[in-house]
Amino acid sequence: MSQTDVDSGISQLARRQVRALTPYQSARRIGGQGHIWLNANEAADSGEYALDCSRLNRYPECQPPQVVNAYAAYASVAPEQLLVTRGGDEGIELLIRTFCEPGQDSILLCSPTYGMYAISAQTNDVAIIDVPLSAERQPDFDAIIAKLNQVKIVFLCSPNNPTGDLVDQAGLCRLLTAAKNRALVVVDEAYIEFCPEFSQASLLADYPELVIIRTLSKAFGLAGLRCGFTLAHPHVIELLLKVIPPYPIPEPVAQIAAQALTESGLATMRNRVAEVNSLKLELAGQLSKHSDVKEVFAPNGNYLLVRFSNGAALFSRMAKAGIILRDFASRPGLADCIRITIGTQTEMDAVLNVLQQEQ
Known part of the structure; x- marks a missing residue:
């Protein structure tokens, strides 16, 4: 049997949407x-950290409390409103896997924007509705609201990658009000440390449908660590905890993340x-x-x-x-x-x- 025949045979075993995926x-x-x-x-530097290797023979905690508590304090949320993930990308993936039925549901995004929203949806056989940014490079909130009955999750990026634009808070609040009991609205704040006064995290207390994605990859200089955070209503976090693998945060990652979140x-x-x-x-x-x-x-x-x-x-x-x-x-x-x-x-x-x- 030729290598081509082997490759073709194995490919046929894969899911249809994976075979078609770029x-x-x-x-x-x-x-x-x-x-x-x-x-x-990426950041130009990472800083220096110490590692204690005495517990590497033990499985890590699913949600290391030293990281959860430190980031919750930094983000001004309660620990039960926070999930630690393998980078912000895992948070995106978990939201789609938890809230979208494969082959039935859709997400909404606003191009041009971060590519992983679409990739995670396609991988999980979830459809994509694209409402492009307006001429002012803002989400078209009227058009998004008109499509809320067709989607489970709306993904917005602020600052938007790659354009750098910020989501207008008044428009976001209007969308969140319309999304009540209909859809989640995810604001990806991977770059928010570079303009912290524009974070939407203060809205979490008033809008249960709001989810915020964060990361240590950018301003913290720890892209190689793969440590991110999902901020949301406690019930959203409870649902995500049903889906996340049992040991997502390696012990060395937890140690370094905790050090990065100290006062120094x-x-x-x-x-x-x-x-x-x-x-x-x-x-x-x-x-x-x-x-x-x-x-x-x-x-x-x-x-x-x-x-x-x-x-x-x-x-x-x-x-x-x-x-x-x-x-x-x-x-x-x-x-x-x-x-x-x-x-x-x-x-x-x-x-x-x-x-x-x-x-």
Whole structure:
């Protein structure tokens, strides 16, 4: 039997929707050759942590209390309103698996936005309704409300990846009121530490349908840790706990996460945020003056989305200089758009140097 026959036979054993699925093209999957990596919205540093290996022979707790209590205090919620997950992505996946019937239910998203909402839905045989962002790059709340009878979960991203825009709170409250007992509204706040005054977490007390996704990957500099959080009404958390695997948070992850959430850890995070925000605004100002730049999008995350006169040519020039960025030209409404992660001062200078070179 040929290898092709073997591959074909095994493929036929897989679920239909998995066979048809195109995997999420993460920055690591796309890859590239270079020495300056500004394509994955990673922090420029991670900090230093200590590990106690004395309990590695024991299974970890499903929800390590030292992490739950520390993050609950940081986010100003009760511990019973919080679930620790393997990155924010697991929170997204759990919500779909818990609340959506495969082959029957739908989620709603607003493109262009983070790709994992769609991938998680497709993997679980859940349909997708796309209500694109408005011309002002806001969710079209009227159109979303009109489709609430067709969906179980609405996914919004604030700041939105990749555009950087924030969800309007008045519109969100109107949507949450309309969604009562009809659908969950999930606000993904993976980048909220870079603009904490715009968090929607204060609305959790008034709207049981609201769910918020958080992570330690961005401002905390711990993308390699894979530690995220779901904030929600206690009953939502109870339901998610029925679905989450028994040992989702490895012991070393719990230890490092707890250290990151101490007073000194939070101070380190806030200093990192201040530095990133300063570099971001400086870069945005320099970019906005350049003749090849047509638009600099909202500067609310640890990245800037930039529309160039010729995005493909700019992307190629950067790659030749060893600078790996993220090309979003294939996304709706984002022709010639490149996303630049905010790195170190040296890395930002390298980007500007390439941009200023004659083509």
